[in-house]
Amino acid sequence: MTMAKKLVIIDTDCGIDDAQAIMMALAAPNIQILGITCVFGNAAVENVCQNVLRVLSVCEQEGIPVFRGSGGPLLGDSNSCSDHFGSDGLGDVLEDRDPQWEEKIQREHAVNAMIRLVSENQNQVSLVALGPLTNLALAVRLDPCFPQKLKDLYIMGGNMEGKGNVTICAEFNFATDPESAYIVLEEFLCPTYLASWEYSCRNALTWEFFEELINQDAPAARFMKTITSKCWAYSKEAMMNKRDVYFGPGFVSYDAYAMAACINGSVVTESIECPVRVELQGTMCRGMMALDRTNALKKSHSVFVLSKCDVAKFGQLLMESLRQPRNK
Template sequence: MSNKKEMANLEEKLLLIDVDCGTDDAQAIMMALAAPNVKILGITCVTGNTSLDNVCKNVLRVLKVCKRLDIPVYRGLGTPILGERLHAPYCHGEDGLGDINDPDAPGLELLQNEHAVCAMIRLATEYNHQITLVATGPLTNLAMAVRMDLTFPNKLKSLYIMGGNMESRGNTTPCGEFNFVADPEGAYIVLNDFHCPTYIATWEHTCRFKLPWEWYDQWVNKGTEKADFIKKIFALSLQFCRYDEADKGLIGEPGFLPCDSYAMAAAIDESIITSYIECAVTVETTGKFTRGMMVLDMIDYLKNKNKAFVINGCDLDKFTMLMEASIE
């Protein structure tokens, strides 16, 4: 059976995507756009990998490459709930998409006038229990949505998050993953106040399922417009990723790591998740070394009835199929 036929047989999904659009967010959006079983109701933007203006511009750039500027894009929050902004130019470039020259990028006038948080609440109400929300950036917009409307999480079908960690291993601080460190309070609110089924693709999980560099080289050299775009925006990050691939400190085997796409793939096709840990989770908001660290409550210390599904297994064949479809 062909890739497209397999995807067409999946259950139809209504997605709302919340991003801080860096390179891996861009890849995740392209994955969703290529899936025939997916309808994207909107894309909401939050500061994170780069400034909020850049995030909004980057989403529009991705939609233009994919010829899907019909999808509404909403401007969200430009600061975390507490603390200072945290960006990642060392990985994503100052503009968030590898600092490639793009003079024909769409302008911000294409953004919707409605605020992202208001759009989230409106869409969840309109499509009650039908929307799968995929969050690949700091959780600021989601936290604000539940503060504005306590019923918001209960109107969602499910939530998929790329963020946090399950073994206290960090990529931004010794114990913190970028998205959660960028807004620990936002992550704390979401993980404690959202009662819809919640699936989390942590930093360690994504690291264990890297794709071989040989596969990556073939993938970005397919000669399609989308493949050329991916090759350009990842070029900057690969300057240090491939150099560090022999670093014994990295989790799992060396290879290409499209972090946000692991959460997106699971949202598109749940069968990609081959195993998970079901437990209550929370986020440390204080501490010199542990602020932003996700905590797995394996002994029911928190007495929290709300359990998350922390993903720790991935069907790489199905994941790779979605990656390949995204650049066709």
């Protein structure tokens, strides 16, 4: 008997690490991607849509539907896109953009598609959120029952110890739309797994591994080598004064950690089960995630904050992800 595949929706602001995570899901034999929903973040949502289409094309998986979603946060400035992965989200090295890309995007809005796909497959869909949580917050506002129809939720975002990567105390995805992060972590009562910034950084791989990863002989590996070639976020030297200050040297593909947890739960070896809350106030702490390990908030709902990872298994999933397409 063949095992039933795990049904997955990927919500993404497709930068380089999102591309890596999507390819990890495409390579996983136990995963069926129902759709990919796009949100602003690493780039404007129009670039995000094009980036997703490019990844699917490289992996020869263009049958997966792609939906355009939110172009800005629930509140405030929508011009907060990061240049972490270049202005286009994929390292500013790809010149042959598809002029017909909009025709390949579904007409249905990402949030409506998310609600529909989950309603059609109740309690069977794992949602993997790799960008700001705006689409998810809108989904629960349009359909308050949406979270209880999910099987589970995997989020790359937030932080455990008040260490930030875009502000002193907040991680990028949560800092970009704190209200949406707050809504999701208060109202999504399905099993929720959080791959925080610190979790990703503490379970880094070596830069030697990264070289081996991108120098494999396959189209996906060559694509990854190209898009990381001029990106400071994939430079060992550039990271010395940023991430390395907190965590020491290492290669980190942030979004891939959330995806790996979804694909194979045994990749996660330790987690902290506790309530959490996103801070919405303050000049330094807005967007920070607080862990309530003493139940001070008296919340009824806990989440799993991932803390330790089987780095060997994770590395194997990364290696497999760049050996695509399969028929080559």
